[in-house]
Amino acid sequence: MVVPDALAIPWRHRRLVARLARRDIAARYRGSIFGPLWALALPLAMLGIYNFAFGRIFGGRFGESATGDAPFALVLFAGLLLFQIFGDIVQSSPSLIRNNATYIKQIIFPLEILPVVAVVVALFNAAVSFAMLLVFYAVLIEAPPISALWIGVIALPLIFLAIGAGWLLSSIGAYFRDLTQVAGLVCTATLFLTPIFYPLEAVPASLRTVIGLNPIATVVEQARSVLFRSEPPDFMALALCLLGSLVVYFAGFAVFQRLRPHFADLV
Amino acid sequence: MENPAPQILDAQPALRLRDIGKVYRSFRRPSDRLKQLFFGGRRRYYVEHAALVGIDLDVPRGQTVGIVGRNGSGKSTLLRILCGVLLPTRGTVSARGRIAPLLALGAGFNPDFTGRENVLLNAAILGLTDEEIAERFAEIAAFAGIGDALEAPVSTYSSGMFARLAFSVAVCVSPDILVVDEILSVGDSAFARKCFARMEAIKAQGATILFVSHSATAVRELCDRAILLEGGKLVDDGTPREVLRHYNRLLHPGAAVPQSVEHRVPCTAATNHATNSDDMIGWFDPALETIDPTIGEGDDVRLLWPRFEGPDGAIRNRIRRGGRGELCFDIESDRPIEDACFSYNLRTITGIIAAGETWPARGEHLSIEAGQRLTVRFPIEMHLTPGDYFLTISVATRHEDGFLQRLGDVAAFVVESDATHEQRGYAAISVGVPRIELLEPRPDAEG
Structure with a gap:
């Protein structure tokens, strides 16, 4: 039963997911001098670099209609931090099974949750970045609008999409190592096919429908709308986007479960 | 996993394997795997390697089964399949209850984290x-016995400490079925002893244990049953004694070929037997026999007639504790033996050597001429705890490795119980009934 299992299994293991995610987050900073401060410092530095490069040097600005007069760096950063949730998963999933060989060969472990853990870690990083964004928002412009709270709802399709992609790529990646190379390419391509460095309006009308099929594009567009235009999200677009993401989610789960019995032979 | 009622559990084996086969496919190139996927119907792009063939096995609840076999015989593959970690190519596995696999110690341990964090x-x-973890944490920590090191990163641990902690966590889940791969060879012997004690405790709780080991002693000591794998097939299944003997034959081909021992070893030659069961030293019980002794190859050196003789020269095999006499056997040699030495071992049912001697000592010289016949007599007093013992005798020369002749488990002895209370171990050091001495109350105690 794909549909109920895909939802029930991660939920049943939610505590283990939380524990593993905490471990992964802590492991990243373990042994470094500044420890968890890095979690704040890195997005801060990235934001500074964007502001310098795109704000000062390019002097770029999104169309007034799209984002008001918010600095380009902030608009860019908002899109990027959301994309990064998906990007992290696409980059790490193909080698996920191989990197967790001990869980596969030596213990009885709910393997389905490995991609879920990766998504939770990516969400944590995005949340820290988002907090940084809000701070900069307040400093550079004004207090962020109340509509910014919609971001939690807007991110929902992205979470399902990322977990689904994680299941898909990790299980296929266990068979074909070449996927690791392809994934990097896919990641970059998706990044540029998503209106992150440019507003959707900049896309020729003929191509706009193609871009519109990309669920991340909808998520990014809606996030900008609630953050920088203080408008409620377009629920119709979000619902369609969620539907598409759920298809990926369930398909990913089905493929993962189908291939999973053979993982132990492959790693 | 469903939890059926206990009576169903009892009726059903804890583990049931039917016609298990495992074939590994090895692809020469990664692209062959892709080709196999798309063009597999027309051609085969892999080389098959059968790791297991037609394994049938039923393990009743509460049984401890030792799995022995040479390297590459399929032991680990079998364990992984019955844990559900690896999928068999054919056949079915059904397991009842919670399985705890100990396939590798510390699987999933992160070296940068402290012992405590890794345990959690x-x-x-x-x-x-979370509740169970909180409940059992103290127990896990106490069993590992590594003290304050629990708060240090695991990367700073010695391999012994690592093993202790990993084993403690692994067995804390109170499993119904414990599956242990060759992992207890790490760590010091005291810890290994502790692990065995823990496994015995788990066993005593009624758990089923499957256990791979190269240590014959461990299998003898712990297991009720042993199976032998060879080339992926189950070639023997029986008591640990029998199966280990078979295994030894595989390991050392030609060293111990079972033959019809009876006519070569007249164990009960018709002579003077003590038949009176009131005898102070013991008596002879013709019903007591040893099954399936082993006998070394070659017949130019022969060992005959192993026996225990009392001071009166009468043969006994049921011996009272402390009974004095001589363990004797005869030697006939068609060849001269320079610097010969003779040994005996008395083993328990589980194969532990309870007592043994080799004589003469290194540096003392004893030579046997061709064609000579002689009797070796070891004077002994039977200070073993009551129970069954099996005699193994051998003759060797200091100039060659191995034995010139060796008879394994050729005679059985029973040390008769005289005790009014329970005694354990192998050495009988108790010399009387325990007593109680009443003490004065403590002067500082109240009242």
Whole structure:
């Protein structure tokens, strides 16, 4: 039963997911001098670099209609931090099974949750970045609008999409190592096919429908709308986007479960 | 996993394997795997390697089964399949109850984290709830016995400490079925002893244990049953004694070929037997026999007639504790033996050597001429705890490795119980009934 299992299994293991995610987050900073401060410092530095490069040097600005007069760096950063949730998963999933060989060969472990853990870690990083964004928002412009709270709802399709992609790529990646190379390419391509460095309006009308099929594009567009235009999200677009993401989610789960019995032979 | 009522559990084996086969496919190139996927109907792009063939096995609840076999015989593959970690190519596995696999110690341990953090995480991975973890943490820590090191990163641990902690976590889940691969060879012997004690405790709780080991002693000591794998097939299944003997034959081909021992070893030659069961030293019980002794190859050196003789020269095999006499056997040699030495071992049912001697000592010289016949007599007093013992005798020369002749388990002895209370171990050091001495109350005690 794909549909109920895909939802029930991660939920049943939610505590283990939380524990593993905490471990992964802590492991990243373990042994470094500044420890968890890095979690704040890195997005801060990235934001500074964007502001310098795109704000000062390019002097770029999104169309007034799209984002008001918010600095380009902030608009860019908002899109990027959301994309990064998906990007992290696409980059790490193909080698996920191989990197967790001990869980596969030596213990009885709910393997389905490995991609879920990766998504939770990516969400944590995005949340820290988002907090940084809000701070900069307040400093550079004004207090962020109340509509910014919609971001939690807007991110929902992205979470399902990322977990689904994680299941898909990790299980296929266990068979074909070449996927690791392809994934990097896919990641970059998706990044540029998503209106992150440019507003959707900049896309020729003929191509706009193609871009519109990309669920991340909808998520990014809606996030900008609630953050920088203080408008409620377009629920119709979000619902369609969620539907598409759920298809990926369930398909990913089905493929993962189908291939999973053979993982132990492959790693 | 469903939890059927206990009576169903008792009726059903804990583990049932039917016609298990495992074939590994090895692809020469990664692209062959892709080709196989798309063009597999027309051609085969892999080389098959059968790791297991037609394994049938039923393990009743509460049984401890030792799995022995040479390297590459399929032991680990079998363990992984019955844990559900690896999928068999054919056949079915059904298991009842919670399986705890100990396939590798510290699987999933992160070296950068402290012992405590790793314990918490690993216990969660093994399926314990937060409440259960909190409940058992103290027990796990106490069993590992590594003290304050629990708060240090695991990367700073010695391999012994690592093993202790990993084993403690692994067995904390109170499994119904414990599956242990060759992992207890790490760590010091005291810890190995502790692990065995823990496994015995788990066994005593009624758990089923499957256990791979190269240590014959461990298998003898712990297991009710042993199976032997060879080339992926189950070639023997029986008591640890029998199966280990078979295994030894595989390991050392030609060293111990079972033959019809009866006519070569007249164990009960018609002579003077003590038949009176009131005898102070013991008596002879013709019903007591040893099954399936082993006999070394070659017949130019022969060992005959192993026996225990009392001071009166009468043969006995039921011996009272402390009974004095001589363990004797005869030697006939068609060849001269320079610097000969003779040994005996008395083993328990589980194969532990309870007592043994080799004589003469290195540096003392004893030579046997061709065609000579002689009797070796070891004077002994039977200070073993009551129970069954099996005699193994051998003759060797200091100039060659191995034995010139060796008879394994050729005679059985029973040390008769005289005790009014329970005694354990192998050495009978008790010399009387325990007593109680009443003490004065403590002067500082109240009242």
